[in-house]
Amino acid sequence: APSVLTMNGHFASIGEAPSEDQYELGIQVIDEEKEFNPNLNKYLQITQTAHSGFNYHLISVFGSQSTGKSTLLNHLFGTQFGVMSETERRQTTKGIWMSKNKNEAVEGKGMADNILVMDVEGTDGRERGEDQDFERKSALFALATSEVLIVNIWEHQVGLYQGANMGLLKTVFEVNLQLFLKDKQSNPRSLLFFVIRDHLGTTPLTNLRNTLIADLSNIWASLSKPAGLEKSRIEDYFDFAFAALPHKILQPEKFVAEVQKLGTRFRAGHRKANGFDQELEGGVFLPEYHRRIPADGFSIYAQGVWDQIVNNKDLDLPTQQELxxxxxxxxxxxxxxxxxxxxxxxxxxxxxxxxxxxxxxxxxxxxxxxxxxxxxxxxxxxxxxxxxxxxxxxxxxxxxxxxxxxxxxxxxxxxxxxxxxxxxxxxxxxxxxxxxxxxxxxxxxxxxxxxxxxxxxxxxxxxxxxxxxxxxxxxxxxFKSQYNLYEKDLDEVSARLRKEEMRRLATRVERWVRSRLGESVGLEFNKLGSGRGGSGAPETGEKPLTEKDLWDRIWNVFIATVKEAETRFIERAKSFDASQDEIEVGLWRLRRKSWGVLRVKIDEEVMEGNILLKLRENFEDKFRYDEAGVPRIWRPQDDIEGIYTKAKESTVTLIPLLSRFRLAETYAPPDLPEWIGVAPNSVDPKDEEDLAPIGGVDEEEGKSLEEEMTILSEAKRQDLVVRFKKTADGVYVEAKRSAIGGVAQ
Ligand code: GDP
Ligand code: MG
Structure with missing residues (x-):
């Protein structure tokens, strides 16, 4: 599309890459092909309007061709809209042009900020015999966007009811009804601002105003109104303002002065009364005229509106606003x-x-x-x-x-x-x-x-x-649930740590059991070394008490020790809030471990060298001391052999006794399974790998209680008997020798 050159400036038209100086004069919003310029927002940005929110204003100008509309705008707003050349009388290109006000303050009374002016060219199609399509479309567009519609009219046209202007106004009223029928909530109003040109002054403005009002009322009355709006009045939709300007060419200075005065009216104002009898105070911009489209959305909105108009769709502003x-x-x-x-x-x-x-x-x-x-x-x-x-x-x-x-x-x-x-x-x-x-x-x-x-x-x-x-x-x-989860985790960790703490405690208690048993069980075995402890009477065949109830004493000292350890364990475990269940598991483990400790201690005591030494001591005690505990001095006539045999026999009887853990009373092993007790339910086999199986307790291991209680195997027993006898023989030979030797001395 061709751009329009006016003076030295440039209006950006469609298809031109936007750059600052191309917008010097303004922008062609809609061209003669009815295309919408996609760079409108760019123009608003360049002119610092885009971020003004609602603080901007839109004015459109209507009127017959060559009535000095563009000339008026250029004087009022410092714009440079195309003006028909005096000499060429060539028509300016059809379309809608926009430019931002460049006049700032007039006589100290500031104009409103960000006034955007639209110069609508070619709204007088009827005058040129063209179709009125563009007129109708541009009127719709102007009404959908603008607060103030300037209607430019020659003084001599006022009262010419059949004139082109009146046809144009009829169109404006019709499209207005069509447009705002659907938009009852926002109740949009517009100001029709009549500017009467070439005012001679002979007819006062008031008279002209009255004539125009009468004409407008007639036009309104003649409109066929949509259903529901038959009774609507023109003042329901429009306010009116009037101004007259002297002839620009005949009275140029007066013209300029009056235009300047007119300019001061383009600022915020408020209403005194409605409709025909309105009087606006202050300026012409009443808040209710504003279409409430934020500046940064104006281009999108205008484009949407124009698309609907061009495609002859029912223009529905509320929907447009929502879109x-x-x-x-x-x-x-x-x-x-x-x-x-x-x-x-x-x-x-x-x-x-x-x-x-x-x-x-x-x-x-x-x-x-x-x-x-x-x-x-x-x-x-x-x-x-x-x-x-x-x-x-x-x-x-x-x-x-x-x-x-x-x-x-x-x-x-x-x-x-x-x-x-x-x-x-x-x-x-x-x-x-x-x-x-x-x-x-x-x-x-x-x-x-x-x-x-x-x-x-x-x-x-x-x-x-x-x-x-x-x-x-x-x-x-x-984050309550996260907090709860965290607390739950801490509790789990606490439980794990407590379990570890329990293990440490168990280890300490087990160590204590080991040392106690080491002493007390060692002591019991040491007593074996004395053949006269408890002083039985060998000649009556009765075994000495100390030997017969060896296992009873060991068992008793064992369960007493473990009992004490259990008490310590319970006390300590309770101090760190262990559960009953955890305590039970701990005690169960303690009993098993303690048994293991005892069993190891016994095995140590019956190790070959150890037990042989004890048997020898036991034998020597019986052989070398008399019933009164006095050491024997062997003489040749003594029955060395008899004493030897008796002592030897007596000691040998200890071997089967030592071979099995049996209680004297029942002549049976202690009830170890009963004493250890069944595993608590909460015991996890995975955690108990460190526990050695116990015969008779862990039956699935295939080891019986009898086997668990077997201290010396049959083979070891026989071996022990043979070795002991040899030892005893040695002692006997020595005694015999000493007896003979004593005589020789
Ligand atoms: P538009 O087509 O309505 O925009 O009119 P223009 O602004 O292009 O002006 C058309 C012609 O009218 C130009 O030759 C202007 O010099 C002339 N003109 C502008 N203002 C006035 C005015 O106030 N009175 C008269 N008589 N002629 C004017
Ligand atoms: Mg013009």
Whole structure:
């Protein structure tokens, strides 16, 4: 499309790449082909209008061709719309042109900010015999966008009811009814501002005004109105204002002065009364004229409106406004999310890296950063988007919050999971080091107290992190369930630590049992070395008491020792809050382990060298001492052989006794299975691998109680008898020798 050159300037037309100087004069919004210029928003940006919110104004001018409309606008607003050359009388290109007011203040009374003026060319198709399509379409477009419609009219045309102007006004009224029929809530009004040109002054403006009003009423009355609006009055939709200007060519100075005066009326004003009898106070811009399209959405809105008009669709402004709101809210949301992304992505990356490397870190100050970014984003959206359709805005705001919160939620959950992990680790470490410190001091530390103290520290830590992430009135940011999960985990860790503590306690108690049994069982075996302990009467065949109830005494000392150990264990375990169940398992293990300790101790005592020595001592005691315990001095006449045989026989009887753990009374093994008891239900076989199987107790092991209680095998027993006899023989030979030797002396 050709651009229009006027003077030295340039109006940007469609298809031109936008650049600042191309917009020097303005922009061709719609060209003669009825194409909409997609660069309109660019123009609004270049002229600093795009971010003015509602603080801008739109004026359109209507009137017959060559009535000096463009000339008027150029004087009023410092614009440079195309003016028909005096010499060529060539018509300016059809279309709608826009330019921003360049006159700022007139005589100290400021004009309103950001006045956008639309010069509508070619609205007088009827005059040139063309179809009235463009006239109708541009009228619709102007009404859908503009607050003030300047109607430019020669003085001598006033009262010519059949004139082209009146036809144009009829069109304006008709499209207005069509347009605002559907839009009852917003009740849009427009100002028709009649500027009467070439006013001679002989007819006062009031008279001209009355004539025009009478004509307008007639036109309104003649309109066929849509159903439901039959009774509507013209003043329901329009306010009217009037001005007259002197002849520009005949009275140029007066013309300029009057135009300047007229310019001061383009500022904010308010209403004194309605309709025909209106009087606007202040300027012509009443808030109710404003179409309430935010400046940054104006180009989209105007384009949507124009598309509907061009395609002869029913123009439905509320729908257009909603569509605009959706489009703009989405755009604003996208911009806001981009900024949010810049703030949040690095944190997400940092967190992701931590997770991938297996070292999730708790990020510093995340709550504040997240909150600030969220607030900033929503606020930014609010500022721009809340100017649009309320319903759409509210919906899009919820959508935006949803998107922001999805990101924050993931980030925050990651943060809490890191806090959870590190919290559990520090908790176990803190407990372990407090236990270690307690052990070092030797004082009996209270495990339960340590756990309780460290748990409360760990919970407080987590809680303060969770609280720092909480967002007011946002339900997902209440991290109660994460907190509960954390506490549950701490309890599990506590239970595990307590179990370990129980093991340590068990080990200590077992050590104590080992040392006690080592002494007391050793003592019992040592008594074997004395053949006269309990002083039985060998000649009556009665075995000495000490030997006969060896196992009874060992068993008794064993169960007494374990009983004492159990008491210690229970007392200590209770101090760290072990459960009844845990205590039972501990005691069960203690009994089994203690039996093992005893069994090892017995095996040690009956080891070949040890037991042989004891048997020899036992024998020598019987052989070398008399009944009164006096050492024998062998003389040749003594019955060495008899005494030897008796002592030897007596000692040999100990071997079968030693071979089996049997109680004297029942002549049976102690009821070990009964004493150990059945395994508590909570015993996990996986945890008990360190427990050696016990014959008769762990039946599936295939070892009987009898076998468990066998101290010396048959072969060992026989071997022991042979060895002992040899030892005894040696002692006998020595005695014999000493007897003979004593005589020789
Ligand atoms: P438009 O077609 O309505 O935009 O009219 P123009 O502004 O292009 O002006 C058309 C012709 O009218 C030009 O030759 C102007 O010089 C002339 N003109 C402009 N203003 C006035 C005026 O106030 N009175 C008269 N008589 N002629 C004017
Ligand atoms: Mg013009």
């Amino acid at each position: 605009l709101a959706q489009f703009r809210c989405d755009e604003i949301s996208r911009e806001v999310l981009e900024a949010f992304d810049v703030a949040i992505s690095p944190l997400e990356e940092q967190q992701g890296e931590g997770v991938r490397s297996g070292k999730p870190a708790v990020m510093k100050d995340l709550g504040n950063t997240g909150k600030a970014s969220r607030m900033k984003s929503i606020k930014a959206f609010e500022v721009e988007a809340s100017r649009y359709h309320k319903g759409v805005y509210a919906r899009k705001r919820v959508e935006l919050e949803g998107k922001i919160d999805t990101r924050l939620k993931a980030l925050y959950h990651g943060q809490l999971s890191a806090a959870h992990k590190s919290g559990v680790i520090s908790f176990s470490e803190a407990v372990a080091s407090a236990v270690k410190a307690g052990q070092k001091k030797g004082a009996s530390y209270e495990f339960a107290d340590i756990v309780a103290r460290e748990k409360s520290v760990a919970l407080k830590h987590f809680e303060s992190e969770a609280k720092s992430l909480a967002i007011e009135n946002v339900s997902w940011s209440n």
